């Protein structure tokens with residue numbers, strides 16, 4: 106609720122965020138929200154999903170990349186202005202195993218939005234009682250620091266923030 110009510114609150118002085126070519130309103134006192142980095146989709150069969158995006162939709166699709174620190178294997182689908190991340194569980198306690206148990210056919214798992222200062226975002230969101238799912242930022246799929254925000258505090262959507 107906090108994140109959304111804050112985004113809807115009147116913004117006194119719109120400023121631009123130089124990382125992106127698009128103008129964005131100020132997201133907080135010391136950090137700014139940027140582009141949509143990716144939409145992540147959990148899939149029960151990575152190979153099948155890869156074939157769908159590559160051969161049926163004609164997208165540019167990477168090889169599968171194991172990311173043991175996050176308990177997932179990932180395939181990146183390049184869409185030009187953003188990416189789709191196809192996620193499959195890796196290891197015994199993958200954070201997406203439960204999601205796939207509940208959503209057998211797979212489904213949209215999270216969105217990832219860039220920020221210009223992940224540590225400032227983390228501190229600010231904690232103060233606003235938005236639950237961050239790790240104590241500090243971890244290195245994400247693109248080699249940059251990321252944090253995840255609890256879906257129950259973000260309108261039912263698991264939100265990842267990535268340092269741009």
Ligand SMILES: C[C@@H](C(=O)O)C(=O)SCCNC(=O)CCNC(=O)[C@H](O)C(C)(C)COP(=O)(O)OP(=O)(O)OC[C@H]1O[C@@H](n2cnc3c(N)ncnc32)[C@H](O)[C@@H]1OP(=O)(O)O
Nearest residue numbers: 172175177200203214215238245246251253256261262263
């Ligand atoms: C490589 C990296 C990257 O991109 O950089 C990645 O992708 S790593 C991608 C994988 N890593 C992560 O997801 C890390 C952050 N995720 C987590 O810490 C966890 O998965 C949670 C989001 C806290 C969910 O934990 P867990 O599955 O144990 O709990 P749960 O099943 O009891 O779910 C608690 C509540 O959240 C909801 N819930 C669970 N997963 C959800 C999701 N993906 N989207 C929206 N809601 C979700 C459940 O329906 C439930 O709501 P109700 O209580 O209303 O029924």
